[in-house]
Amino acid sequence: MSQLTTKIQIHVKEKASLLEPLSVKIETGEPKTAFRMTLETKDDKGNVFISKAVFESDENGWIDVATCKPVSGDYESVDHLGMIWSMSVGKKNRMFVKHSAEAIIFDMNLYSCNGELLANKSFERTFLEKPIIKEALQDDVVGSLFYPEDQTDLPAIIIVGGSDGAVHESAAALLASEGYAVLALAYFGKEGLPKGIEHIPLEYVDHAFSLLESRMNVNQDKLAIIGHSRGAELALLYASNHTKVKAVIASGASSVIFSGMINFQPTKKSAWTYKQVPYEFYAVEREFKDTVSFFRHLLLRKPYSGIETMKASLQDNERLALYSIPVQNIQAPIMLFAGTDDHVQPAELFLNRMKADLHDHAYSEDNQFILHSGAGHFAAFPSSLPNLPQTVEESNALMTLTFGGTKKINADVAQQSWDETVTFLHTHL
Template sequence: MKPKFHVTQNSSFIDTALEIRITNLPPCEVVTLKAEMCDNLGKNWGSFAEFISNDEGEINLATAKPRSGTYLIPDVTGLFWSMSPILNDKPKGKTPLKPLETKLFLMRGQEVLTFTSIIREVVSPKVDRFPVRQQGIVGTFFFHSKAGPLPTVIVLGGSEGGLRESNAGLLASHGFNTLALAYFGIGDLPKELVNIPLDYIEGAIDWLTGNPNVDSKKIGVFGTSKGAELALLSASIFPSIKAVVGYVPSGVVYPGLGQSALGLTSWQYKGQSLPFANGKIPREVTEKLEQSIRTGKPISWREIYQYWAKDEKQAEIAVEDIQGPILLISGGDDQLWPSDFLSEKVIFRLKEHNHPHNFMHINFPKAGHSLSIPGFPTTQTVISPFGNGKLLLGGTPQDNSQAQYTAWRRIVAFLNETLTSRLD
């Protein structure tokens, strides 16, 4: 009989649990499983693992340990997170939010024994999508037009700028409305992350409040990295925000980012620039940074940001003023900035002020900075965001992937508990 794939998914979404088995193989057969995928940015990825079938001629990816490959532990998601870009492969066009197709090939040597495809959606086809270009707002509104007013979450990306639609689309697929909100780096918005007006966030809240699909008493915010800094800051000022999620966040206002950022803050409100952390950096720390730059090694900014924020009070965000529960997710090996340390500063301040709402910090000790929605490759632990110089993000591909799945489940549960179940 011909070998056969058996793929079970709890749902069609990219964050769902998977089961992948192969049957009808000869016992103790050596085979290779290859995976290929084109992501929504048009980049091609690939991975592989070599297995030996068991005495029944089966391979279960949840329990089978690869003999070799791009990952080496039993893990049903291993072929997905261990993918690397396929070099010299021509990129395809961008297809934002299109379902991802991963092709699996079972091979004996160069012979393809059988193959299958796994389709995973980033956003449910039942979710409506509306580009927002009104009142100066640049965003994408994901909503459920036939469900009546629903809890709604503003989703903020990080220092990459533009829109983070995948986070917002997937979250909306779990029953919320979401607004993927850009705040720089697109359209007529500021070109760099410098002196971004919080009045813009206030305008987005007003737009949501006036939308008949939105339950204006149940608005939350979910930010990543600099977007998490913005989320905490916005929630501390605008009482309409009733729940906050921060991925690798900062509870301290930091300097702006960009060519024009020197000596300037990231945020302003009502025309007033906000104080930012700029503490003294020990000479040995700056020398280490300079050496990395000279030698072309990936740069860790962790210590720089930690010393900037050390003993900093004026630039701390008044998180005690947030009118709802708070969930912070950090990586203990975050090398871009110390999100674990910065999250604990938030927790300390909340305890110090006897914050009346629930708050929690979940730290993944071996994960880095690149926490996002689960199901994508996590092998890129070094990035070159501006074309020159490399930034170290931290963590290992396996630990980052495991953290993403666990964190995402906690976030969906948190927002369900705090917004969906929240009494008016």
């Protein structure tokens, strides 16, 4: 071990909540010296995410990551979370999948500029700030329920994810730490559930709420639902037919009812049913030029976005009105999140259409329409959480799909939308 190595100390809290500020200070013992730092972690799929930066120690031999601008690396400005939100899988931008509520472990390594490992440190960021109970539900309702230990009269929330089949346990755990009973609900893709988003009955969500209402620690008069993407469509449809919910949050939401979907491909069946009647839906039509564009991007290995195809297919205002989600029937305050750079669907267009439909809504003074400038599809809560690596693309051996935003913007929105979510729920539940 070199003399330099024995002097170095990495000061970081070894176990902390995901929501706590991240403080990393390195005592190098060498003033005005350049060092290379790497940060590594794994997501739920086992993909290794890494970021790199070169820092120069100050006149006292210290590096404070919160105030020190990198000399070079994966991010450029002074940002104490830059080493986290900029992480990627090698040179690829992969979707960072962290839906489980297990702690995320980071490994920090410090090197000399000639590549010698000088120091390393591991630390955890947890989703649970206080004693939280987790119950796995596997019978009539499939999902994971989180709630604070030894607390009663809890407001209760259901979270439903999008077409990736996400069961947002990590988001549910964070909210449970704020004093809620939260059910991360699966509605397809799990044992005992439909394979894809086809003929999902709204009664399934209602059954999940009945389960929550039966709990002795739940306040039956304080219920809410949160959905992302296709889950937002489900949340809005459910709330438009059931008056029991007192707050609705929809992120990256559509304003219209779309067809079913299996393996990310649209089907000719309805996605949702109510009282055994399938909802009619707006069928997105692909033209020959759209197929050509897709294969052109595939052959040239260029990032592909389907947003122009989606926008082109949504020009029929009569059909848009015919298949619109009747948000005006929701008897509760509504908060909508959308990013202006969403490449999955035109979320800004949908937000503005719902805003118009809710102009004379009974809760118009409480409704919030939050448009995050430059943000992508996976930017706002619950699909994105504060202080984690951010998703802008998904790359594999053949294709890169673009979801929108930048890592920095999406990271800022993750924090903003979390704060906005907590404030909205505390106000209305």
